[in-house]
Amino acid sequence: MFKRLAEKGPAIAITVDGKTVNAHAGDTVAAALLAAGIDHCRTTPVTGAPRAPYCLMGVCFDCLVTVDGVGSRQGCLIPVREGMKVETQLGRREAGR
Amino acid sequence: MTAAADLASSYELVVIGGGPAGLAAASLAARAGVSTALFDENPGVGGQIYRAITSTPVKDRAVLGEDYWDGAALADEAKASGALIVNGATVWSLDRQRLVGVSIGGKARVIEAGRVIIATGSQERPFPIPGWTLPGVMTVGAAQTVLKAQGLVVCERTVLAGSGPLLWLLAAQTLRAGGKIDAILDTTPRRNWLQAAVHLPDFALSPYFAKGLALLREVRARVPVHRVDRIEAVGADRVREVVFSSAGGTRRLPVDLLLLHQGVVPNVNLANAAGVTHVWNDRQLCFVPVLDADFGSSVPGIAVAGDGAGIAGGTAAAERGRIAAIAAVRALKPDAVVPDTQAIRQRLQREEMGRAFLDWLNRPADGFRMPEGETIACRCEEVTAQQVRETARMGCEGPNQMKAFLRCGMGPCQGRLCGLTVTELIAEERKATPDEVGYYRLRPPVKPITLAELASLPISEAERKAVER
Amino acid sequence: MAAETRDGDEFDVAVVGGGLVGVATAWGLSREGCRVVILDEGDRAVRASRGNFALVWVQSKGLGLAPYAGWTIRSSNAWRGFSDLLKQETGLDVAFQRPGGFHLCLSEKELEARANVLKRLHNQPGIVDYKTEILTHDQVKAMLPDIGPEVVGGSFCPLDGHVNSLRLFRTLHAALNARGVVYRPSHRVESITREGGEFRLTTTRGEVRAAKVALAAGNANMRLAPMVGLDCPMKPERGQIVVTERLRPFLNHPVVTLRQTDEGTVMIGDSKEESVDPTGLTIGVSATEAERAVRQFPLLANVNVVRTWSAIRVMTQDGFPIYDESQSHPGAFTVCCHSGVTLAANHALTIAPMIARGALDASLVAPFSARRFHVQAAG
Known part of the structure; x- marks a missing residue:
């Protein structure tokens, strides 16, 4: 789907559902997921349909993911950090995380 | 990095949004000696048009084009102006008293503003076709965002669909960056030329005329373009193919990525929640705020500048920001020295020339704005066009009753991706105008904040007594 | 059905x-066969039905007027049957549940005040005992395991329940539509007169x-009731509600x-302010509601509003x-209350038949x- 223009650049390791993904400095969580070719980042709370980032400008809320244990974060607005734990959000969020 | 705790309790001017309008407004006001804070929710300034202007990994200036790099001067000027510029700062509330609710790094504050300039710009118009919620279907703007900010370029099995300048610009940028586009599905209705043609002389004088033609030539030379009147994204777990038809028949293309775009519309949420009066603009097919010559809104002390005031593009946005800032400075500090607005207004007029042509030419077809059947209108709550239409026929007159009945607009996006669709669907069913139908009444928080953030805000004795009994 | 009114349209009941x-x-x-x-x-009407809290609530009701x-309780008991009837007609489930409900207290002072209210309520002559108990923190925790340590206790009434009130609103509209009841939005009533044995609106x-x-x-109703020889003194007040994203x-x-709705969202509310401006919102009031909610259920702290x-x-x-019912204008009735959700079953199944018959049943509604x-x- 997407390729990086410059493959070099400071690498930042994050995990997505426990698997290591190499992101770049300057990536948002959503961009890192797209660059890694990940198919979807959540399923909807209404019908469980898979969704992936759509607008990448903070408008659509389809890139909601769990970041470091906190659910429903907008992946397109959060820069990646070394060691960040990203999880796919399945359906309704669980209270308390 | 500015933290929520570092903010003062009040600023003379709060500017919301760090695109061209916000940057220009904040620079001008701060230089005139007004205490100015600019809040922007993105990791860096630039807004959408100059996204990642200070950090883009795309160093070959030809890829994004010279118009993009114009943003660097705006960003530099703002940085040097003395305005407090806070990125990663989400404004979630604004009211008639100009109390600004802002959240930074998971901590919320409510601060007072003497004047407010809303510069939250535009968003891409909803493009409700069958399958538009499937993974692999994104907006053209989204692809441009990752190109600018992360240097990600689309390749292999990518189709662009829609209309409007941004679609052609992204196509050109992608090709220059070595990316690949399999096809462009042009949804511009042919009859739009009839209404657009009378405005062609004006457009021919505007700076966009020559640029636009060159862009079209650049793209058409390398990408097959099909004129279509129906598009469907097909796939179970993700988009697998795009099906499109025109008078000539139906065709299918395998795709990994389908990028949609049919113009941009003002991002009205914050202004609407603040109580700013909006009206329907039939040429641009969207709601726009009612503004005076200085971009002042119906709410005293609150101005709306940039594309949020009606779509006119990035250069015009900066000029509008300057005009709004001059009005704010004059109100706050009558003795301050400010630039002459006459020259700015002339530049703005030149920028806005030719807008009518672009608007009429790229006016999306009814079928791409008012879907039928099982096509989803509200992505968050998964409400279909059919449900909205049936409920309208049942006597539901407007979007607020519709929201109560079907939950459309109640999800986290707060109607940003269904508001116009729902209004227009009701209007079509009722045979009324969108202005008569109206829009969602929006409420804070216009962007979600956590319960703990809300709980952390100051509470007066009277406010506590209103709840504890 | 939302067609323009033709002058002279005639109905059994408006x-x-x-x-x-x-x-x-x-x-x-x-249901009684009236043409309505x-x-x-x-769309922009000031409408409590779009802003309410959706409880079907019994505890605390009746202090100062025992028959209330x-x-x-009559409505609470009729609610299950009412929701079943609606489901039969429309296929829509309004998610009525009556698992019993709580009033939670965050200090000994609040708990004492709560106990006093219940005592005064129950000491009234002619009151129906609806078995509301005061519970300790531990007793509450046994039923609501996620309460925080600051919850000192509360009261519990087994008759309390809730419903999806927006779906109820939609369901009733859908049922009326299917029944051919004429619905005319944007028809604000300006005057009502009675001429020749019928009302002209x-x-x-x-x-x-x-x-x-x-x-x-x-x-x-305060404006309209005097037009038909009735009185309906009102004292509107503003309430604010905070709602979260959908949760498991x-x-x-x-x-x-x-309360958590069947859709998963959590509604938090119950403020009272004297303002009657429906467009205003007091952030500090929302903050108080949020702060108390987090103290009651700490696991909600990170949830998005x-x-x-x-x-x-x-x-x-x-x-x-x-x-x-009007003495001077026979055939005119007022049906007016705060608890439009709780009392919906009574309005549909008890009040409406009385209006259809043309007389209120004093044994039920005289008070x-x-x-x-x-x-x-x-006096």
Whole structure:
């Protein structure tokens, strides 16, 4: 789907559902997921349909993911950090995380 | 990095949004000696048009084009102006008293503003076709965002669909960056030329005329373009193919990525929640705020500048920001020295020339704005066009009753991706105008904040007594 | 069905008000075979039915007017059957549940005040005992495992429940539509006169004639009731509600200030302010609601608030319902109350048949006549 223009650049390791993904400095969580070719980042709370980032400008809320244990974060607005734990959000969020 | 705790309790001017309008407004006001804070929710300034202007990994200036790099001067000027510029700062509330609710790094504050300039710009118009919620279907703007900010370029099995300048610009940028586009599905209705043609002389004088033609030539030379009147994204777990038809028949293309775009519309949420009066603009097919010559809104002390005031593009946005800032400075500090607005207004007029042509030419077809059947209108709550239409026929007159009945607009996006669709669907069913139908009444928080953030805000004795009994 | 009014349209009953009280009454009237028209305001009407908290609530009801407790329990008991009837007609489930509900206290002082209210309530002559108990922290925790340490205790009533009130609103509209009841939005009633044995209702979009009139216009009944020789003294107040994103189920019982809807969202509320500006919102009031919610259920701290809103409560001057029939204008009725959700079953199944018959049943609703205000004034 997407390729990086410059493959070099400071690498930042994050995990997505426990698997290591190499992101770049300057990536948002959503961009890192797209660059890694990940198919979807959540399923909807209404019908469980898979969704992936759509607008990448903070408008659509389809890139909601769990970041470091906190659910429903907008992946397109959060820069990646070394060691960040990203999880796919399945359906309704669980209270308390 | 500015933290929520570092903010003062009040600023003379709060500017919301760090695109061209916000940057220009904040620079001008701060230089005139007004205490100015600019809040922007993105990791860096630039807004959408100059996204990642200070950090883009795309160093070959030809890829994004010279118009993009114009943003660097705006960003530099703002940085040097003395305005407090806070990125990663989400404004979630604004009211008639100009109390600004802002959240930074998971901590919320409510601060007072003497004047407010809303510069939250535009968003891409909803493009409700069958399958538009499937993974692999994104907006053209989204692809441009990752190109600018992360240097990600689309390749292999990518189709662009829609209309409007941004679609052609992204196509050109992608090709220059070595990316690949399999096809462009042009949804511009042919009859739009009839209404657009009378405005062609004006457009021919505007700076966009020559640029636009060159862009079209650049793209058409390398990408097959099909004129279509129906598009469907097909796939179970993700988009697998795009099906499109025109008078000539139906065709299918395998795709990994389908990028949609049919113009941009003002991002009205914050202004609407603040109580700013909006009206329907039939040429641009969207709601726009009612503004005076200085971009002042119906709410005293609150101005709306940039594309949020009606779509006119990035250069015009900066000029509008300057005009709004001059009005704010004059109100706050009558003795301050400010630039002459006459020259700015002339530049703005030149920028806005030719807008009518672009608007009429790229006016999306009814079928791409008012879907039928099982096509989803509200992505968050998964409400279909059919449900909205049936409920309208049942006597539901407007979007607020519709929201109560079907939950459309109640999800986290707060109607940003269904508001116009729902209004227009009701209007079509009722045979009324969108202005008569109206829009969602929006409420804070216009962007979600956590319960703990809300709980952390100051509470007066009277406010506590209103709840504890 | 939302067609323009033609002058001279005639109906058995004109229901004024298309909120929950109006549509529940209209649905009941239609079941009785009446030809009904509903005259409503438009999309931006000040409408409690779009802003309410959706409890079907018993505990605390009746302090100051003992028969109100019995009237409320009657509706609570009728609610299951009412929701079943609606489901049969429309296929829509309004998610009525009656698992028993809580009132949670965050200090000993609050708990003591709560116990006092219940004691005064139960000491009234003629009160129905609805078995509300005061519970300790541990007893509450056994039923609501996610409460925080600051919850000192609370009260529990097994008759309390809740419903999806927006779906109820939609379901009643859908049922009315299917029954052919005429619904006219943007028909604000300007005047009502009685001529030649029938009522003429002048609206912003034409005139409607009906043999009977049921005023179910919420706070606007104050304006309308005198047109038919009735009195409906109101004292509207503003309430604010905070609502979260959808969550997985964590709360099995509604709390009077906090409940999880069948869709998963958590509603937090119950503020009271004197303002009647429905567009204003007080951030500090939302903050107080949020702060108490997090103290009651600490696991909600990181949950996202999606929206807050204010709505104007329909509130009579003493807080109790008003059901009246006009002596001077036979065939005119008022149906007015704060608890349009809780009492919906009564309005549909008890009040509507009375209106259809042309007379209120004094044995059930005499205590709710607005005449009580004049008695007090005279005394």
